[in-house]
Amino acid sequence: MLRPLRPWLALVRGGAGADALSDIEASVCLAEQLPDAECDFIGIPAGRRRCVSTNAPPREQVDMLRAAQESGFDAVALVDMLLLKKITASAGKSISRYVSSARTVEKFCAVLQLPFLPTTAQTIYRFAALITHEGTLKTMLSAWRKFHHLAGYHWPAEHSPVLADVRAGARKLMAPAPARPRIRKDRLRALLQHCVDRKAFFRGMSYMLAYAFLLRVPSELLEQLRPGILRIDEDQTVHYGPIRRKGQLLPQSTLEAKCVCKHDPLLCSHMWASWLLSGDLSADAAVFPARYYARFISGLRSDLEAIGVPSGEASCVASHAFRHGAALDIHDADGLAATCARGEWRSRAVTSYVPASKIESRALAEALCEASEDES
Numbered sequence: 001m002l003r004p005l006r007p008w009l010a011l012v013r014g015g016a017g018a019d020a021l022s023d024i025e026a027s028v029c030l031a032e033q034l035p036d037a038e039c040d041f042i043g044i045p046a047g048r049r050r051c052v053s054t055n056a057p058p059r060e061q062v063d064m065l066r067a068a069q070e071s072g073f074d075a076v077a078l079v080d081m082l083l084l085k086k087i088t089a090s091a092g093k094s095i096s097r098y099v100s101s102a103r104t105v106e107k108f109c110a111v112l113q114l115p116f117l118p119t120t121a122q123t124i125y126r127f128a129a130l131i132t133h134e135g136t137l138k139t140m141l142s143a144w145r146k147f148h149h150l151a152g153y154h155w156p157a158e159h160s161p162v163l164a165d166v167r168a169g170a171r172k173l174m175a176p177a178p179a180r181p182r183i184r185k186d187r188l189r190a191l192l193q194h195c196v197d198r199k200a201f202f203r204g205m206s207y208m209l210a211y212a213f214l215l216r217v218p219s220e221l222l223e224q225l226r227p228g229i230l231r232i233d234e235d236q237t238v239h240y241g242p243i244r245r246k247g248q249l250l251p252q253s254t255l256e257a258k259c260v261c262k263h264d265p266l267l268c269s270h271m272w273a274s275w276l277l278s279g280d281l282s283a284d285a286a287v288f289p290a291r292y293y294a295r296f297i298s299g300l301r302s303d304l305e306a307i308g309v310p311s312g313e314a315s316c317v318a319s320h321a322f323r324h325g326a327a328l329d330i331h332d333a334d335g336l337a338a339t340c341a342r343g344e345w346r347s348r349a350v351t352s353y354v355p356a357s358k359i360e361s362r363a364l365a366e367a368l369c370e371a372s373e374d375e376s
């Protein structure tokens with residue numbers, strides 16, 4: 001089966017299929033002259049990097065292409081992907097933004113066994129029916145459309161008035177999603193106390209860190225948390241990182257939480273971090289097993305019910321509840337600029353966390369240094 005987009009996505013993000021493709025990946029990588037750190041990140045072995053150079057004779061490139069073809073890949077698509085990568089490299093930052101969206105769309109197409117590239121208007125409508133969040137849908141459609149243009153395909157929804165309206169934000173395909181409950185400071189305190197009473201320290205620590213560092217769950221917490229990621233200063237400030245925030249190609253964010261033991265020890269990340277660091281886990285051991293997320297959410301919901309949150313509300317709690325709650329607390333205490341800085345928002349996505357009615361548009365414009373619609 002031919003999966004035309006896979007090699008390129010594997011190149012940029014690592015992942016399944018990388019082994020079979022390492023030659024062609026290395027050639028693409030070198031053609032792009034990616035720095036070594038990035039090669040490490042996407043898992044291209046050092047030896048490969050040296051054995052194929054940008055100046056590899058055309059014949060060697062063709063041989064690699066044939067080898068990839070013999071491994072079952074579509075050679076034309078591979079070359080197209082090389083071309084795409086070269087073109088998108090000039091677009092700079094937009095690569096990582098487009099790639100994560102495109103991966104999701106590609107998975108959707110794979111499930112329905114419909115082509116991602118080129119697609120049909122009907123497939124686009126089907127996809128649109130699936131995505132509830134308007135901003136997410138806009139980003140994904142933009143990415144999908146961009147891939148069509150880069151590959152020289154016509155985007156079949158170009159003149160669709162419905163999707164044009166959706167892209168412009170003027171029309172919603174779905175009823176608005178119900179507001180997700182937030183976990184603000186008081187609720188966090190009750191949760192942590194409950195965890196302490198039950199001696200559920202791992203759970204308590206995951207709640208504390210998600211709130212203190214405004215983390216997206218699971219990507220910025222469960223998938224990153226290992227003892228080595230936490231460092232405690234002499235003044236008890238906790239540093240968490242470097243982690244890869246959503247939209248970053250490499251881990252580049254190290255976050256800080258000040259010690260608040262004096263007036264609120266239960267809510268001090270330093271207490272929870274020292275508890276973890278006092279254990280005998282090795283520095284690179286994953287704190288949570290890979291498939292912990294489902295348990296994290298179901299555990300959180302039952303903890304919420306245990307502290308008296310109505311079950312209807314508890315069952316709606318989703319993965320960003322701590323990030324939402326912390327954002328609102330920071331906003332109320334220190335304003336919008338502080339919220340954007342702590343949550344590392346550089347886009348209007350912050351308005352889905354802090355209700356628009358609380359934000360003055362001028363303050364928003366001042367707080368954001370660049371426009372992007374890709375975060376949440």
Ligand SMILES: [Zn+2]
Nearest residue numbers: 259261268270
């Ligand atoms: Zn402390």
